[in-house]
Amino acid sequence: xxxxxxxxxxxxxxxxxxxxxxxxxxxxxxxxxxxxxxxxxxxxxxxxxxxxxxxxxxxxxxxxxxxxxxxxxxxxxxxxxxxxxxxxxxxxxxxxxxxxxxxxxxxxxxxxxxxxxxxxxxxxxxxxxxxxxxxxxxxxxxxxxxxxxxxxxxxxxxxxxxxxxxxxxxxxxxxxxxxxxxxxxxxxxxxxxxxxxxxxxxxxxxxxxxxxxxxxxxxxxxxxxxxxxxxxxxxxxxxxxxxxxxxxxxxxxxxxxxxxxxxxxxxxxx
Amino acid sequence: xxxxxxxxxxxxxxxxxxxxxxxxxxxxxxxxxxxxxxxxxxxxxxxxxxxxxxxxxxxxxxxxxxxxxxxxxxxxxxxxxxxxxxxxxxxxxxxxxxxxxxxxxxxxxxxxxxxxxxxxxxxxxxxxxxxxxxxxxxxxxxxxxxxxxxxxxxxxxxxxxxxxxxxxxxxxxxxxxxxxxxxxxxxxxxxxxxxxxxxxxxxxxxxxxxxxxxxxxxxxxxxxxxxxxxxxxxxxxxxxxxxxxxxxxxxxxxxxxxxxxxxxxxxxxxxxxxxxxxxxxxxxxxxxxxxxxxxxxxxxxxx
Numbered sequence: 001x002x003x004x005x006x007x008x009x010x011x012x013x014x015x016x017x018x019x020x021x022x023x024x025x026x027x028x029x030x031x032x033x034x035x036x037x038x039x040x041x042x043x044x045x046x047x048x049x050x051x052x053x054x055x056x057x058x059x060x061x062x063x064x065x066x067x068x069x070x071x072x073x074x075x076x077x078x079x080x081x082x083x084x085x086x087x088x089x090x091x092x093x094x095x096x097x098x099x100x101x102x103x104x105x106x107x108x109x110x111x112x113x114x115x116x117x118x119x120x121x122x123x124x125x126x127x128x129x130x131x132x133x134x135x136x137x138x139x140x141x142x143x144x145x146x147x148x149x150x151x152x153x154x155x156x157x158x159x160x161x162x163x164x165x166x167x168x169x170x171x172x173x174x175x176x177x178x179x180x181x182x183x184x185x186x187x188x189x190x191x192x193x194x195x196x197x198x199x200x201x202x203x204x205x206x207x208x209x210x211x212x213x214x215x216x217x218x219x220x221x222x223x224x225x226x227x228x229x230x231x232x233x234x235x236x237x238x239x240x241x242x243x244x245x246x247x248x249x250x251x252x253x254x255x256x257x258x259x260x261x262x263x264x265x266x267x268x269x270x
Numbered sequence: 271x272x273x274x275x276x277x278x279x280x281x282x283x284x285x286x287x288x289x290x291x292x293x294x295x296x297x298x299x300x301x302x303x304x305x306x307x308x309x310x311x312x313x314x315x316x317x318x319x320x321x322x323x324x325x326x327x328x329x330x331x332x333x334x335x336x337x338x339x340x341x342x343x344x345x346x347x348x349x350x351x352x353x354x355x356x357x358x359x360x361x362x363x364x365x366x367x368x369x370x371x372x373x374x375x376x377x378x379x380x381x382x383x384x385x386x387x388x389x390x391x392x393x394x395x396x397x398x399x400x401x402x403x404x405x406x407x408x409x410x411x412x413x414x415x416x417x418x419x420x421x422x423x424x425x426x427x428x429x430x431x432x433x434x435x436x437x438x439x440x441x442x443x444x445x446x447x448x449x450x451x452x453x454x455x456x457x458x459x460x461x462x463x464x465x466x467x468x469x470x471x472x473x474x475x476x477x478x479x480x481x482x483x484x485x486x487x488x489x490x491x492x493x494x495x496x497x498x499x500x501x502x503x504x505x506x507x508x509x510x511x512x513x514x515x516x517x518x519x520x521x522x523x524x525x526x527x528x529x530x531x532x533x534x535x536x537x538x539x540x541x542x543x544x545x546x547x548x549x550x551x552x553x554x555x556x557x558x559x560x561x562x563x564x565x566x567x568x569x570x571x572x573x
Contacts, residue, residue: 006366013363014380017442021387023406024395035398039413040406082294085287095284101292108295110491112555114499114527115548116302118534118541119309123302139298142291172275173283202388204502205527209535220390224506227394232509234398241391252386256379263382263443264450 021245028239035234051239055226058236061243063215064222068244071136071218072200078141079196080189087150088181092158093173102151108144117209124210135210136218140200146192153188153265154181191262194255201248219244303552310546316539328546338547340521341529342554344429348504348525349497351433352440356493357486359441364448365474378449381442392435393506400431400507422507428523432503440496444489451485452478487566491559498555501527526551 023042027035030045055061089095090102120139129135158181166176182189207218217225226233226240252259310328314321332338367377384392399406400421408418421431459477468476479486504523508514515532517524524532526547534544 006369006371010366010371010377014377017380017383017438020392020395020399020438021383023399024391027398035404037404039409040404082290086291089284089287093280093284093287095281098284101288105291108299110495110559111299111303112495112499112552113299113303114501115552116299116306118530118545118548119302119305120298121535122305122309122541123298138294141298142294144291144295147288147291172279177287198386202390204388204390205531209531220388223388223390223394227397227506227509232401234401237394238398241394245387245391248386248388249383252379252383256382256386257375260375260378260382260446263446264453 021249024238024241024245027235028242030235032233032235047235048239051235052243054236055240055243059222059225059240060214060217061219061222061240064217064219065243067133067217068201068219071133072197074137075140075200076193076197079143079146080193082142083146083150083192084154084182084185084189085177086147087152087154087185088158088177090147090151091154092160092163092181105144105147105151109148114205117206120206121209130210131212131216133211133216136203136207139206140203143196146196149192150185150188154185157188158184187258188262190255191258191265194251194259195262197251198248306545306548309541310543310549312542314540314542314545316541321542324542328543329550331543332546332550337521337524338529341517341524341526344425344504344517344521344523345498345500345525347425347429348432348436348500348523349494351429352436353490353493353497355433356437356441356444357490359437360444360448360489361474361479363441363445364452365470365478367445368449368452368478378446381445383442384439385443387439389439389502390506392439393503396431396435396438397507397509400434422518423522425522428507428518432500432507432523435503435507436497436500440493444493447489448482448485451482455481483566487563490562490566494558494562495555498551498558499527500525501531504528505531526554 026041026044028051029048030041031047031050034041034045034047086105090098090105124130124135124139127134129138162180162184163176166180171179202220203218204220204224207221208224211217211221214222214225223237223240223244226237311323311325312321313324313327363381367374367381371377400408402408402418402420402422405421407421412418419427421427455478459481460473463473463477504517504525505514505528507523508516508518513519515528515536517528530544530547530551533540533547
């Protein structure tokens with residue numbers, strides 16, 4: 001295969017990748033009747049701001065955005081903290097049952113938690129968390145992938161001598177964690193944080209199940225509501241889509257390079 | 271006193287540090303999964319306070335329900351239609367990027383872009399593209415004289431549309447995982463193969479794939495697990511309302527998770543019955559993942 005053909009193929013793939021997102025922007029900037037045209041529009045129109053106004057009018061989208069920010073931030077913070085703690089213990093501390101417990105973590109990565117949603121729903125009802133953000137936040141405070149990811153990273157990146165030196169100076173384990181482990185873990189924590197934020201922001205099934213009232217919904221559930229009408233208002237639905245995706249795309253544009261590095265690093269070692 | 275403190279610290283700290291994960295996971299991850307099995311043996315609904323033990327009655331009822339078999343067929347059909355092209359494209363894509371290229375970062379960012387987009391967003395966008403009357407894809411088909419397809423209405427066509435959404439969202443991500451593994455393959459292997467006159471296609475089949483076998487197994491199993499749980503794509507493709515829950519007016523694309531959702535959260539909250547569905551799905555996942563493992567393990571022998 002010649003180099004030119006490779007670049008041509010890759011450009012084609014890139015266009016295929018970007019086109020649906022571009023097209024959603026086109027539709028978001030048209031009024032709904034423009035979409036009944038043949039051929040369909042392929043250039044942006046002038047209705048973007050009008051459509052954005054309608055999105056906020058149809059569903060409490062500002063509230064949904066705020067809810068998503070709260071849920072995603074809370075879970076990102078907790079997953080990063082708890083994964084780093086557990087990762088530190090698994091990578092560098094000696095204790096009985098370490099191997100067996102680590103294997104348990106790896107094993108649970110393969111278990112689809114989605115299958116437990118019915119008892120989880122019952123549990124949430126029992127705790128009277130139904131239709132509150134707690135119902136979405138608490139079950140996602142930890143995940144096995146995070147622990148595994150951090151263990152792998154700290155095993156390689158954290159010099160054992162540094163910890164020993166700290167011990168000789170009389171530092172207790174929690175001081176080692178704050179002053180030695182956390183600074184070393186920062187790059188991996190950034191990647192794990194981004195992945196977690198993305199996943200939680202994009203989660204759909206569980207929020208749909210437990211969040212009933214419009215003012216408690218996350219952005220993805222609010223989006224699905226925009227499609228609920230009897231007459232399909234695509235420009236409305238796609239404006240919402242764009243608004244819900246844009247923040248992630250901006251973050252991705254800024255930090256995507258590190259994210260890819262992290263995914264590839266995790267994959268090599270996994 | 272100091273040494274006692276030191277000992278307590280080094281003994282207990284590790285357990286203290288791993289306990290948040292294990293406690294939370296036990297309560298919100300493991301317990302629900304196990305409890306599903308218990309619930310599935312009862313006539314358990316949200317609306318009544320009594321939950322009589324019924325043994326395997328839910329499972330018998332489930333296996334006798336033609337709608338269950340319909341959902342199973344749909345799930346497997348969508349799984350095959352999405353996973354197979356996805357993995358082939360991902361391998362080829364990774365193979366293409368795994369050489370000296372300009373603008374390396376650009377190609378990789380592009381690959382991950384669909385994965386950053388939420389499922390809901392993907393379905394909303396693709397539903398417009400696959401629209402019957404004003405969709406871009408039908409307009410293209412029409413202008414090539416191929417006629418229009420009512421994508422949602424047919425069994426095969428709706429499965430293809432849903433598989434396209436899944437493939438679009440996951441191909442690049444899988445390609446990145448493959449790429450990571452490919453970078454560990456010694457470059458000398460390719461150099462000598464090129465000297466021997468092997469084409470890129472032969473190199474992909476004879477060198478790359480056998481060398482990254484563990485990663486291939488990993489990706490196949492993960493995609494299978496994801497594919498068996500497909501929910502948002504069919505639910506939103508049908509638009510919301512009753513059709514979303516049954517997967518189109520004729521259940522033409524109702525998947526197993528939708529079936530579980532229908533019984534668990536929609537029709538009188540039949541938790542026992544829905545839990546039985548969950549456990550059948552779990553069994554299926556273990557079975558198919560295991561079969562995949564055995565099949566992909568044989569890759570090396572084709573060398």
